[in-house]
Amino acid sequence: MSVTLADVAARAGVSAATVSRVLNGNYPVAGATRTRVLRAVEELEYVVNGPASALAAATSDLVGVLVNDVADPFFGIMASAVQSEMSPVPGGGGGAGRADGPGKLAVVCNTGGSPERELTYLTLLQRQRAAAVVLTGGTVEDAAHTGALAARLRRLEAAGTRVVLCGRPPMDAGDAGPHPLTVAFDNRGGARRLTDHLLSLGHRSLGYLAGPAARTTTRHRLEGHRAALSAAGLGGDAERLTVHGAYDRASGYDGARELLWREPSLTAILAANDTVALGVCAALRERGLRIPEDISVTGFDDLPFAVDAMPALTTVRLPLHDAGAKAGRLALGREEGPPGGVTTFRGDLMVRDSTGAPR
Amino acid sequence: MSVTLADVAARAGVSAATVSRVLNGNYPVAGATRTRVLRAVEELEYVVNGPASALAAATSDLVGVLVNDVADPFFGIMASAVQSEMSPVPGGGGGAGRADGPGKLAVVCNTGGSPERELTYLTLLQRQRAAAVVLTGGTVEDAAHTGALAARLRRLEAAGTRVVLCGRPPMDAGDAGPHPLTVAFDNRGGARRLTDHLLSLGHRSLGYLAGPAARTTTRHRLEGHRAALSAAGLGGDAERLTVHGAYDRASGYDGARELLWREPSLTAILAANDTVALGVCAALRERGLRIPEDISVTGFDDLPFAVDAMPALTTVRLPLHDAGAKAGRLALGREEGPPGGVTTFRGDLMVRDSTGAPR
DNA sequence: CTCCGGGTAGAAAGCGCTTACTGCTCCGGA
DNA sequence: TCCGGAGCAGTAAGCGCTTTCTACCCGGAG
Known part of the structure; x- marks a missing residue:
């Protein structure tokens, strides 16, 4: 059937142990022997049996990346960045045969x-004995789930799997302070800057299209927004001018209509993210409202298409790629987190054409 | 360290074999025994050791999905669709304990x-003894690579891994006709319809912004375009009015400038895909050209943002989700391909606001 | 010339699970 | 009463690899 270590050993005239050692490069093997083995591997087109070696060595080279939606560039970009860190360090140190194997296999799970x-x-990853797991994006704020999740993560770590949180707030769920390996975004700060920008432009009647309730990302962005509003003495109406929806275009479309229905005099609408903002723009256009002359619109994340929307979206840029790459390095243990454990990435305001002074 | 089958067996007062059988549900086990085992599993929080069972059973529940770029919604959508087919059939037939385990683990590789x-x-997937592999998107047309790829795929199949091609032309590389499990897009036909649409609008000077040369997708779309042109007796200038670039926004921007430099009287530009079209629009706007009054623009794929571009993009809709889902089912062997082996999805013309009659 | 130790290679014991194959118990029919 | 066969559960032989421990070979020191 399939070529095994033993076949290679036989062909090279050595023992299986020797072949294994050549392949893993963690034990001295004489040059001549090594060459012979490598040739046999070549000739037989031998490919290691992953499960077998994972079983014997009690480790695997799988790294799981959990995302909320692969079809969403927000996650796609982070996943891609994580994955980009998985290959063995290019210029490698030791120079030994094959420094680190073909690298880890980063697998993204939707x-x-x-x-x-x-x-x-x-669970699936735990049973594969994954080397690491990266959880990206916000999470549901539900006691039951948070508990179950924390328990599962604890078990994963107990089993030697490195767990890193990316774009998700640290979970100080219960016991020992924040999770040690966390890469977070300053959603609160970003949202606050966005609202402040609108406020400084003179807006006083702002609608907010939030993401799904009970998700950390949603809450943090909303808190940043409300903080800015309160600081300007505009907190009173906040509740009424907030509509929750999914993080997709349809929610933006529906939400904008709802908001305008509740308050026709709105001069600005802040969307939970860029995708939602696109829906908002569509609804507004349909209603014959000009952006930003009649009403300003903002997004969040600064996904690639934000600059191409019409008009180009004022938004908050999240360094998705950098965060993902950092998470990837943490997952591989190639880099340590800061003393506190949490690396926070700031979101910068990108002022473009979708915001302007109110009429 | 970690809980094993034997621990569960001991706790339930049965043999390891029985526990295994309960967990896999492929052998009769008395109700009472089953319950006892399940309880022990619960109490011990037992999680199967994937590598061990993969080794023993010579199969694993990993399904690899190869994509060119996770951050690109084109692939994200297909990957997501493939993944959506991986869970065990919801209403399941037999009604046995746990029909099909927690499903396969679809992992996307960038x-x-x-x-x-x-x-x-x-190789990585082969060594994990993946149950199936789905290759998405076009591929490089290079003899060396095609050969190596075909060889590797043949070996994978020999090892029992099911290989399916999705959105990639069947590879009749050499021996036995087209690859049996293929889901393809009619890129040629879609491109032809797109060009015909422009032609029927009265355009006679069309620029084409192609993807990277030597990729199947690029070639097919270009062929469809050229075919329409030739049929209209406009083939002569085609070569000069074609510019190759990557499948990204920047290429669209640069390409549009190049095209306009070569031929300022262009009345339409066809982009290799929607993302490229966005770049084209940006360049055009910058130049003060109105779309579609001064010049028409088209995309390809109909990604979600196409409808939100300004103006909404005329493009060809590819049923990405359906194709991915189909590929997923083929990968699981849950569905057979048609007799010929290749399922082709047609691309429908979506006429929107970015195309109009030339001045 | 013997002895010792560094440098290599082999033997063999599992890693945790699946799955023939074997064996037991209990039933109905002769 | 005895026998055959369901119906279940246990035994044990691996799956292909890693790794500890042991064995060997050789050069140089004593």
């Missing part, structure tokens, strides 16, 4: 934002 | 469009 699927994948 | 990385991932 949870669809569902806590159950998240747990399911974590 | 090749970045590089043939080497593609091969590397294939």
Whole structure:
């Protein structure tokens, strides 16, 4: 059937142990022997049996990346960045045969934002004895789920899997302070800067299209927004001018209509993210409102298409790629987190054409 | 350290074999025993050791999905669709304990469009003894690579891994006709319809912004375009009015400038895909050209943002989700391909606001 | 000339699970 | 009453690899 270590050993005239050692490069093997083995591997087109070696060595080279939605560039970009860190260091140090193997296999798993699927994948990864797991994006704020998740993560770590949180707030769930390996975004600060920008332009009647309630990302952005509003003495109406929806275009479209229905005199609408903002723009255009002359619109994340929207979206740029890469390095243990454990990336305000002074 | 089958067996007062059978549900086990085992599993929080079972059973529940770029929604959508088919059939037939386990683990691997990385991932998947592999998107047309790829795929199949091609032309590389499990897009036909649309609008001077040369997708779309042109007796200038670039926004921007430099009287520009079209629009706007009054623009794929571009993009809709889902089912062997082996999805013309009659 | 130790290679014991194959118990039919 | 065969559960032989421990070979020191 399939070529095994033993076949290679036979062909090279050595023992299986020697072949294994050549392949893993962690034990001295004489040059001539090594060459012979390598040739046999070549000739037989031998490919290691991953499960077998994972079983014997009690480790695997799988790294799981959990995302809420692979089809969303927000996650796609982070996943891609994580993955870009998985190959063995290019210029490698020692110069030994094959420094670090072909690298880890980063696999991205699509949870669809569902806590159950998240747990399911974590189990699947645990049973694969994954080397590390990166959880990206915000999470549902639900006691039951948070508990189950924390428990599962604890078990994963107990089993030697490195767990890193990326773009998700540290979970100080219960016991020992924040999770040690966390890369977070300053959603609160970004949202606050965005609202402040609108306020400084003279807006006084702002609508907010929030993401799904009970998600950390949603809450943090909303808090930043409300903080800015309160500081300007505009907190009173906040509740009424907030509409929750999903992080997608349709929610933006529907939400904008709802907001305008509640308050026709709105001069600005802040969307939960860029995708939502696109929906908002569509609804506004349909209603014959000009952006930003009649009404300003903002996004969040600064996904690649934000600059191409019409008009180009004022938004908050999140360093998605950098965060993902950092998470990847943490996952590989190639880099340590700061003393506190949490690396926070700031979101910078990108002022473009979708915001202007109110009429 | 970690809980094993034997621990569960001991706790339930049965043999390891029985526990295994309960967990896999492929052998009769008395109700009472089953319950006892399940309880023990619960109490011990037992999680199967994937590598061990993969080794023993010579199969694993990993399904690899290779994509050129996770950060690109084109691939994200397909990957997401493939993944959506991986869970065990919801309403399941037999009703046995746990029909099909927690489903397969679809893992997406980012090749970045590089043939080497593609091969590397294939090796990684082969060593994990993946149950199936789905290759998405076009591929490089290079004899050396095609050969290496075909060889590797053949070996994967020999090892029992099911290989399916999605959005990639069937590879009749050499021996036995087209690859049996293929889901393809009619890129040629879509491109032809797009060009015909422009032609029927009265355009006679069309620029084409192609993707990277030597990629199947690029070639097919270009062929469709040229075919329409030739049929209209406009083939002569085609070569000069074609510019190659990457499948990204920057290429669209640069390409549009180049095209306009070569031929200022262009009345339409066809972009290789929607993302490229966005770049084209940006360049055009910058130049003060109105779309579609001064010049028409078209995309390809109909990604979600196409409808939100300004103006909304005329493009060809590719049923990305359906194709991915189909590929997923083929990968699981849950569905058979048609007799010929290749399922082709047609691309429908979506006429929107970015095209109009020339001045 | 013997002895010792560094440098290599081999033997063999598992890693945790699956799965023939074997064995037991209990039933109905002869 | 005895026998055959369901129906379940246990035994044990690996799956292909890693790794500890042991064995060997050789050069140089005593």
